[in-house]
Amino acid sequence: MATSVPDSVLIQQVIEGNTAAFALLVARYQSLAFHIAFKLLRHRQMAEEATQDAFLKAYRGLAAFHGEAKFSTWLYRIVYTTAISHTRRKQLHTTSLSDDNAANYPLADDARTQFQTLAHHDQKVYLEAALATLPPDEALLITLFYQHEHSVEEISQIVGLSKANIKVKLLRTRRKLYTVLHHLLKQEIADLL
Known part of the structure; x- marks a missing residue:
């Protein structure tokens, strides 16, 4: 075959x-x-x-x-x-989140708790919405690492960055995602009430 x-x-x-x-x-x-x-x-x-x-x-x-x-x-x-x-x-233009927003990392625990209570389908919808707010290169790193389970070494070879740089970018991007998810979920709760 x-x-x-x-x-x-x-x-x-x-x-x-x-x-x-x-x-x-x-x-x-x-x-x-x-x-x-x-x-x-x-x-x-x-x-x-x-x-x-x-x-x-x-x-x-x-x-x-x-x-x-x-x-x-x-x-x-x-x-x-x-x-x-x-x-x-x-010359595509994307909107990016500043690293200043990612500094509010304590929100991550709250966002994680809210996110885990959602149904799997709803989690996917919110995650895609959050990923869409990231610059394309950051969204790609998250996708390759978590959704397609490529190793840091493989991602390094794909995008041409060092393994250390990939790890740092993944950490910063996760922080941004936590912040975005927190705001999305907070808005959803406010809309429901």
């Missing part, structure tokens, strides 16, 4: 001219590749375009892949840089 064929075998087949093998790699990784692009671009059509561009770049550069990292990590790095270049080209 195609899903049991290791990436290394498919890569070798592509290098030898079997383009159908690349279609299997695309099918295997397109979902998360699109998700990475979408988190950064926050626009479906642009994310689709960036994902296609990234797969084209990966196809053209496949002979240069030497296996120092997993193929998926190498590919996601291409997706990340392609999406970043698309943001620069399109």
Whole structure:
């Protein structure tokens, strides 16, 4: 079965001219590749375009892949840089939270308690709303680490930052999320009363 064929075998087949093998790699990784692009671009059509561009770049550069990292990590790095270049080209503007807001970290316990009492679906809605307030690169780090369970080392390779920098950014971003969730939940309670 195609899903049991290791990436290394498919890569070798592509290098030898079997383009159908690349279609299997695309099918295997397109979902998360699109998700990475979408988190950064926050626009479906642009994310689709960036994902296609990234797969084209990966196809053209496949002979240069030497296996120092997993193929998926190498590919996601291409997706990340392609999406970043698309943001620069399109000059997207995002609203960011200042680090001053994250300084109110004591709110985290209150937000965590409120958040845990919500139904799973409601938690997801609030979490997505909170993630949408973050700069795209911070939202992507949280998504890669928590939702897709990539290691700090893999994320470091994908986004091109040091492991220490990734850890610091994850900590700061979690603090921002706690603050945003606290305000969202506080507003929801006020609206209910």
